[in-house]
Structure formats: structure tokens, C-alpha cells
Amino acid sequence: MSYRHNIQLTEDKKLRHFLTIEGIPRNVLVEILNTAETFSSVANQAVKKVPLLRGKTIVNLFFENSTRTRTTFELAAKRLSADVLNLNISVSATSKGESLLDTLRNLEAMQSDMFVVRHAESGAAHFIAQHAPKHISVINAGDGWHAHPTQAMLDMFTIRRHFNDFYPLKVAIVGDILHSRVARSQIHALTTLGANEVRVIAPKTLIPVDINSMGVHVYHDLKQGLADVNVIIILRLQQERMAGAFLPSQQEYFHTYGLTQEKLEYASDDVIVMHPGPINRGVEIESLVADGERSVILEQVRNGIAVRMAIMSMAMGSYQAKQEGV
Amino acid sequence: MTALDVNQLIESMAADIKQRMPNMDQSPPLMVGIHTGGAWVAEHLHQKLGLDTQLSRLNISFYRDDFTRIGMHPQVLPSQMLTNIEGRSIILVDDVLYTGRTIRAALNEIFDYGRPQSILLATLVERDGRELPIQADVVGTHVDLDADQQIKLTGPEPLALSIISSKQNSTIE
Numbered sequence: 312m313s314y315r316h317n318i319q320l321t322e323d324k325k326l327r328h329f330l331t332i333e334g335i336p337r338n339v340l341v342e343i344l345n346t347a348e349t350f351s352s353v354a355n356q357a358v359k360k361v362p363l364l365r366g367k368t369i370v371n372l373f374f375e376n377s378t379r380t381r382t383t384f385e386l387a388a389k390r391l392s393a394d395v396l397n398l399n400i401s402v403s404a405t406s407k408g409e410s411l412l413d414t415l416r417n418l419e420a421m422q423s424d425m426f427v428v429r430h431a432e433s434g435a436a437h438f439i440a441q442h443a444p445k446h447i448s449v450i451n452a453g454d455g456w457h458a459h460p461t462q463a464m465l466d467m468f469t470i471r472r473h474f475n476d477f478y479p480l481k482v483a484i485v486g487d488i489l490h491s492r493v494a495r496s497q498i499h500a501l502t503t504l505g506a507n508e509v510r511v512i513a514p515k516t517l518i519p520v521d522i523n524s525m526g527v528h529v530y531h532d533l534k535q536g537l538a539d540v541n542v543i544i545i546l547r548l549q550q551e552r553m554a555g556a557f558l559p560s561q562q563e564y565f566h567t568y569g570l571t572q573e574k575l576e577y578a579s580d581d582v583i584v585m586h587p588g589p590i591n592r593g594v595e596i597e598s599l600v601a602d603g604e605r606s607v608i609l610e611q612v613r614n615g616i617a618v619r620m621a622i623m624s625m626a627m628g629s630y631q632a633k634q635e636g637v
Numbered sequence: 638m639t640a641l642d643v644n645q646l647i648e649s650m651a652a653d654i655k656q657r658m659p660n661m662d663q664s665p666p667l668m669v670g671i672h673t674g675g676a677w678v679a680e681h682l683h684q685k686l687g688l689d690t691q692l693s694r695l696n697i698s699f700y701r702d703d704f705t706r707i708g709m710h711p712q713v714l715p716s717q718m719l720t721n722i723e724g725r726s727i728i729l730v731d732d733v734l735y736t737g738r739t740i741r742a743a744l745n746e747i748f749d750y751g752r753p754q755s756i757l758l759a760t761l762v763e764r765d766g767r768e769l770p771i772q773a774d775v776v777g778t779h780v781d782l783d784a785d786q787q788i789k790l791t792g793p794e795p796l797a798l799s800i801i802s803s804k805q806n807s808t809i810e
Contacts, residue, residue: 345712349714
């Protein structure tokens with residue numbers, strides 16, 4: 312599969328599709344964060360809507376289940392005044408034997424303008440972006456172990472709201488890095504935005520072999536890895552993706568890698584604790600920390616709406632502008 | 638062209654507003670400035686009128702009518718609106734009134750925050766070229782310009798008006 316950089320950007324380097332953080336220049340990532348900041352005030356309005364995407368049709372194509380991501384994408388689209396179709400493909404036509412491309416052709420015939428794609432196969436969103444007609448913009452809402460770029464951007468937005476700048480920050484990502492598309496996207500976003508240091512903390516069995524090429528420091532000891540960090544990102548232990556024996560037991564994992572109040576003490580005083588959800592309480596994080604004063608987990612969910620509004624309207628707007636030749 | 642003293646224009650706008658709102662003291666109006674130039678003018682007006690209600694700032698970029706033509710605009714600060722505008726009198730402030738499209742967008746956005754009692758439009762400069770049926774109630778000055786000329790407010794300190802033409806640049810302060 313090819314990861315052509317330019318498929319995500321128009322000729323004049325504006326966001327067209329959002330498939331992965333890789334290949335998106337720093338200034339575009341910053342523009343996403345700034346635009347999201349502007350959208351955050353829409354939630355204060357009595358009518359929580361702006362008319363930007365009125366008359367556009369956005370299709371949520373979910374080949375894999377997800378409640379939080381789908382609902383925040385849906386809310387974001389609705390707050391932009393777009394019409395939203397939610398298609399749960401795993402229980403739809405494909406089970407009757409229709410091919411992916413035929414499903415897409417049908418959706419195109421319904422004159423949709425944007426596909427938001429979640430799929431268990433890595434590269435699915437790329438594939439769809441390559442085969443969709445020019446007027447359709449594709450947003451990756453998570454593909455296999457590969458990428459979850461909108462989640463990474465809402466995490467960056469949350470971090471920037473607390474620290475303003477990425478340069479001085481030490482960030483630790485803890486847990487199942489191997490199966491995590493979120494971790495991959497976060498690492499790319501943090502390094503592109505210039506974070507001082509990105510650490511990954513996990514047992515050897517949950518760290519991908521190519522980790523060293525990603526510009527991160529690897530720790531196998533939680534206390535050492537947490538020393539002086541400003542941001543802790545806890546990942547969910549993805550039991551549904553664990554086919555082999557990666558871990559002795561959940562209890563063992565919690566004992567060694569679970570974030571507790573006591574281990575939190577090793578981090579910097581201004582530390583924030585993040586988690587992309589859903590949380591396994593007592594497995595990767597204890598409730599005292601998840602609900603504690605350093606936790607920004609619910610803020611992440613709220614920020615997800617403004618960030619997705621920004622990405623959707625930027626991707627949709629760049630095509631419009633190109634058509635007019637402005 | 639004679640030089641324009643922005644402070645003097647704002648002074649006369651304040652006097653005009655006072656005359657139009659004689660019971661300002663009993664029911665204080667809310668002032669809303671449109672990002673960026675309108676918000677600068679609003680700050681001065683707010684001070685000159687001695688309003689103690691919070692000054693609101695409106696970013697109208699999500700209500701513009703040119704998204705389908707040119708896509709997203711570069712972003713400025715988010716709107717900071719007083720959330721309860723229900724039944725209040727509003728003074729809407731902008732720097733230049735030209736086509737009227739900015740004001741159309743601002744009115745739509747204001748109504749997404751609630752239903753105000755009334756809206757009075759105050760602009761520092763007005764010029765010909767309206768494309769919508771929108772007029773200002775309070776105007777600092779009227780300027781005659783050719784179609785290839787633009788008038789622009791720079792600031793925030795000091796505020797100055799300059800006329801930019803595709804042929805040459807000239808400043809009138």
C-alpha cells in the first residue's frame with residue numbers, strides 16, 4: 312500500500328483528506344488546533360450550531376464498533392449543520408456479500424460529500440480515499456493498528472490548552488503501544504509539533520519492533536519512565552486485539568504498569584493524565600487517578616467535538632476553494 | 638482628502654448613541670464588537686459610554702456566505718459572547734460598513750445566542766456599495782471610494798484608517 316503524502320493535501324498544501332498524521336506539515340496541524348479553538352465557543356451558544364456545512368452530507372462509515380468516536384463525529388457534523396448518515400457496515404450490506412467498492416459506489420450515488428471511516432484493517436481509509444471520486448473528502452476515524460489521527464489531534468488540543476507550548480514538554484505514553492493506532496498517531500503528532508521528549512512505557516511484548524525509528528525513548532519500568540513527565544497518556548489494554556499470550560494476567564499488568572496515585576507522584580507537579588477511552592478501571596488505571604484532579608479524560612471527550620469540527624470544515628473547504636479557483 | 642481623526646469619530650459616535658438611547662442608565666445595553674476592527678472600536682466606545690456590562694466580541698467566520706467559494710478563513714479568536722442576551726438591547730459595532738454581508742452574518746450569529754430586544758448598528762466608517770438591505774444607525778463618517786479602493790482600520794493602539802488602492806497606498810489619519 313502506498314502512503315503518498317500528497318493524497319491528504321491539495322496542490323496548495325491545504326488539508327483535503329485526514330488519514331494519518333504522517334506527511335502533514337506542522338503548520339497544518341497548528342491550523343487545525345487554532346481552528347478548533349475558534350469552534351470551541353459554539354458550545355456556549357443557545358443554538359449550538361453554525362451554518363458552515365449546510366446542505367452537505369457526511370457519511371459515518373463504521374466497519375468496526377465505536378460509540379464515543381462515532382457520536383462525537385456525528386455531533387461535530389451536526390453542529391456544522393451537515394446532514395449525517397450513520398452506516399454500521401459490519402451488520403449491513405457486506406454481510407449480504409456486497410463488496411466494499413460496490414458499497415462506496417452506492418453511497419456516491421446518494422451524493423455524499425464526506426466519508427468518515429472506521430475499519431479494523433490498516434490502510435482502509437487510504438484505500439477509500441484513493442478510490443472515491445474527487446469531490447469526496449475522507450477522514451480516518453481509526454484503521455487497524457495504523458492510525459487514529461483525529462484522536463491524536465484532540466489530545467494535542469487538550470495538551471496545548473494546559474501548557475500553551477509543546478517545546479518544554481515531556482510526554483509518556485503508557486501501555487499497549489503495539490496494538491495502538493492512537494499511540495502511533497500521538498507519537499507522530501508530538502514529534503511534529505516539537506515536544507521535548509516522547510517516552511513509551513510498556514512490557515517488551517507490547518512494544519512494536521520498529522519503535523526506535525519513531526524518535527521516542529523506551530522504558531520498561533513505570534516509575535523510571537514517569538520521572539518528571541508533564542503529560543501521561545494511558546492506553547487501554549486492548550484485549551480484543553490480543554490473539555496470543557502477551558501478558559501473564561490483568562492483575563499482573565495492573566501491579567506493574569497500572570497508574571496509581573502513588574506512581575503519579577514520580578511525575579512533574581503540573582502533570583495531566585489522559586486516556587483515549589474506554590477505561591478499564593483497575594487494569595491500566597485506578598479509579599482514584601481516573602477521577603482525580605490531575606485527570607483530563609472528560610475534557611478530551613469534550614474537545615473531540617471542536618477538533619473534529621475543525622478538521623471536517625477545513626477538509627471540505629479546501630475542495631470548494633479549488634473549484635472556484637480562488 | 639481631509640485627515641480622519643479616529644478618536645474624534647468615536648467621540649461623535651458615543652454622543653450619537655447616547656442621544657438614541659436616552660434610558661441607557663436604567664437598562665444598560667450590551668455592546669458587541671465584530672473581530673477584529675469592530676472589537677477595537679467597541680472597546681473605545683464601551684469606555685466612553687461608561688458601560689459596566691461585559692463587552693462581547695463576535696467572530697463571524699463560521700457564518701460567512703463565502704465558504705462555498707473560498708473555504709475556511711484564517712482563524713482569529715473565538716467569539717466571546719455574554720451568553721444571556723435574551724430580551725437585552727444590543728449595540729453592534731463594526732469598523733467599516735460596505736457590502737453589508739458581515740453584518741448579515743453577525744445578526745445570524747447573535748440570534749443563535751438568543752432573542753435580543755433590539756439591535757443598533759454603529760460603524761466607524763460607511764461607504765457606498767451595499768449588496769444587502771442593511772444600514773447603520775450610528776456612523777462615524779461616510780467616505781466616498783472607488784470600487785478598486787479599500788479602507789482599513791489598523792490597531793489596536795493607535796487606531797488609524799488607511800485607504801488602500803490597487804494603484805497606490807495612502808494613509809489618512
